[in-house]
Amino acid sequence: MKQTITVGLLGLGTVGSGVVEILHDHKERIQHKTGCDVTIKAALVNDPSKKRELPTSSTLLTDRHEDITNDPDIDVIVEVMGGIDHTFTILMEAIKNGKHIVTANKDLIAKHGAELFEACQENKCDLFYEASVAGGIPVIRSIMDGLSSDRITKMMGIVNGTTNYIMTKMAQEGVDFDSVLKEAQDLGFAEADPTADVDGLDAARKMTILSILGFSMPYQLEDVDVKGIRGISLEDIKYAEELGYRIKLIGIAENDESGVSVSVEPTLLPIHHPLSSVNDEYNAVYVYGDAIGETMFYGPGAGKLPTATAVVSDLIAVLKNIRLGTTGTAYVQPQFPTQVKAKQQQWTKKYLRLQVQDQPGTLNEMTHIFAEYGISFDQIIQRSSEKEDQREIMMVTHQVSEEDFEKARQDLEGLASVKSIDSIFRVEGGN
Numbered sequence: 001m002k003q004t005i006t007v008g009l010l011g012l013g014t015v016g017s018g019v020v021e022i023l024h025d026h027k028e029r030i031q032h033k034t035g036c037d038v039t040i041k042a043a044l045v046n047d048p049s050k051k052r053e054l055p056t057s058s059t060l061l062t063d064r065h066e067d068i069t070n071d072p073d074i075d076v077i078v079e080v081m082g083g084i085d086h087t088f089t090i091l092m093e094a095i096k097n098g099k100h101i102v103t104a105n106k107d108l109i110a111k112h113g114a115e116l117f118e119a120c121q122e123n124k125c126d127l128f129y130e131a132s133v134a135g136g137i138p139v140i141r142s143i144m145d146g147l148s149s150d151r152i153t154k155m156m157g158i159v160n161g162t163t164n165y166i167m168t169k170m171a172q173e174g175v176d177f178d179s180v181l182k183e184a185q186d187l188g189f190a191e192a193d194p195t196a197d198v199d200g201l202d203a204a205r206k207m208t209i210l211s212i213l214g215f216s217m218p219y220q221l222e223d224v225d226v227k228g229i230r231g232i233s234l235e236d237i238k239y240a241e242e243l244g245y246r247i248k249l250i251g252i253a254e255n256d257e258s259g260v261s262v263s264v265e266p267t268l269l270p271i272h273h274p275l276s277s278v279n280d281e282y283n284a285v286y287v288y289g290d291a292i293g294e295t296m297f298y299g300p301g302a303g304k305l306p307t308a309t310a311v312v313s314d315l316i317a318v319l320k321n322i323r324l325g326t327t328g329t330a331y332v333q334p335q336f337p338t339q340v341k342a343k344q345q346q347w348t349k350k351y352l353r354l355q356v357q358d359q360p361g362t363l364n365e366m367t368h369i370f371a372e373y374g375i376s377f378d379q380i381i382q383r384s385s386e387k388e389d390q391r392e393i394m395m396v397t398h399q400v401s402e403e404d405f406e407k408a409r410q411d412l413e414g415l416a417s418v419k420s421i422d423s424i425f426r427v428e429g430g431n
């Protein structure tokens with residue numbers, strides 16, 4: 001027998017309208033898969049007077065969340081409005097009223113995932129959040145289900161669509177940062193506050209969620225080393241190409257015997273590395289496991305319909321659970337304590353771009369400093385600088401510990417012949 005499930009939407013913007021569209025266009029497919037008919041009874045918005053397409057003519061548009069959280073007819077809440085603490089309060093209220101939750105909100109899950117999970121367990125509610133990491137790519141489900149038999153050791157990838165879109169356009173079309181950010185906003189990829197994208201925080205939240213789930217540890221957002229893309233210039237993109245690399249904003253989470261390190265930063269990748277060809281708003285995540293070896297997940301990481309696909313798939317998971325009379329969630333209580341890896345244990349290659357005095361001995365002075373910390377070079381190129389009596393130097397080091405590199409950087413800054421250190425990025429690949 002067909003069952004009618006009533007949904008309350010929190011948010012009817014880019015993702016919310018995509019959810020409405022998929023539920024409408026795939027209505028029969030969803031009925032067939034779940035045995036359920038889905039009705040959207042109400043949607044919470046900031047401005048109910050704004051003209052917009054409604055899910056059905058009878059859908060209530062409201063700016064009072066209680067109209068949804070307290071409505072006894074509503075079975076499932078789909079949260080696609082964003083926000084952290086206020087949204088958390090609303091969802092906790094909804095869970096206490098027995099509502100199942102589907103959310104696309106990584107800000108919320110990275111900060112309050114554990115509390116939401118506990119409340120859902122206590123109240124026998126579902127909690128699903130596939131769209132919170134890498135938009136339309138089912139990477140959370142893959143980690144929680146497909147790879148659940150393995151021990152995950154590393155996850156690495158491009159997990160922010162906006163910055164990947166910006167950097168692709170900068171590299172391919174030489175477009176300036178501000179105009180391409182505006183394009184990404186118009187296309188619905190960027191967060192309400194796009195500084196979260198540009199400064200790497202959005203990617204850091206996603207890497208936090210992946211680390212909690214993949215490593216089964218209560219990893220904290222505050223422990224992620226985060227650098228955004230503001231410091232990347234068209235010169236860096238050009239010199240990186242010359243050295244055989246592309247620059248991408250890469251998240252890396254590693255777990256080995258010396259601890260866990262999670263970072264998000266601009267990274268030079270060898271041109272033939274598969275992540276170098278991930279362009280526009282696309283995302284890709286490598287997951288390494290003891291048994292499986294290497295797997296890669298690729299697809300659209302942002303945008304209306306790709307993100308809504310993940311949200312509606314979560315809703316389908318809830319519908320199936322309701323039919324089975326059970327509850328479930330993509331969360332598990334972390335099993336192991338987190339031991340954050342010391343800087344001395346974190347090894348990477350580095351790219352530097354510097355302006356130096358054009359005089360004999362400058363390069364010697366610099367290499368002498370690096371040698372003191374045991375740092376050697378993979379590649380060095382020099383170019384004339386726009387500034388009189390200066391040269392521009394681009395270097396790629398061999399593997400160096402973060403701690404030693406930082407000491408060498410400080411010593412370099414103290415040299416009279418070093419006029420400025422304009423860029424420092426991580427480099428992947430090779431020793």
Ligand SMILES: NC(=O)C1=CN([C@@H]2O[C@H](COP(=O)(O)OP(=O)(O)OC[C@H]3O[C@@H](n4cnc5c(N)ncnc54)[C@H](OP(=O)(O)O)[C@@H]3O)[C@@H](O)[C@H]2O)C=CC1
Pocket residue numbers: 010011012013014015016044045046047048050063079080081082083104105106131132135188189190191192301302303304307
């Ligand atoms: N866009 C994307 O590609 C992706 C987004 N996400 C996540 O999905 C969520 C939604 O994103 P998106 O659809 O892009 O955002 P939008 O800004 O397009 O939509 C937000 C919606 O929520 C409503 N809203 C926001 N705050 C409130 C509030 N305090 N009270 C009532 N209504 C509110 C807005 O109302 P009104 O329409 O009146 O302004 C709007 O309808 C975010 O958590 C985002 O991080 C996740 C993956 C990809």
Ligand SMILES: N[C@@H](CC=O)C(=O)O
Pocket residue numbers: 132134135159160161162163189190191197202301302303
């Ligand atoms: N702003 C985010 C949206 C998806 O999570 C991004 O650009 O990736």
